Amino acid sequence: MKKILFVEDEEALQQAMGKMLEQHNYNVLKALDGEIGLKVAQKEMPDLILLDLILPKKNGFEVLEELKNDPATKNIPVIVLTNLEGSAEVERALSLGATTYLVKANYKLDELLTKIEIVLNHAH
Secondary structure, rough: EEEEEEOOOOHHHHHHHHHHHOOOOOOOEOOOOOHHHHHHHHHHHOOEEEOOHHHHHHOHHHHHHHHHOOOOOOOOOEEEOOOOHHHHHHHHHHHHOOOOEEEHHOOHHHHHHHHHHEEEEEEE
């Protein structure tokens, strides 16, 4: 069973997504801030990380940078979730090593699922 770490501080979204992923046989790990997200990633070594950019304690850019600078976690694919539609933020996330990104307002949960499956299938 593939492990997905979901780092997101909006609990409602965290719950809805977590449920949907579990229904599709993913093991979902959750973190409500960047600091916990980083710790969980290092300890659990998930197959994929869904990362919000605007987070308490450590923002998504900091988390991404630390993940990619650590040889143990640098190959874990990261899908960045954001409400920041500015191309500068997106460029920055991709340049720091994000695999892909999704603007929250523009997708439905099933589209996200498809995106996750594509990334996981290409990861190995």
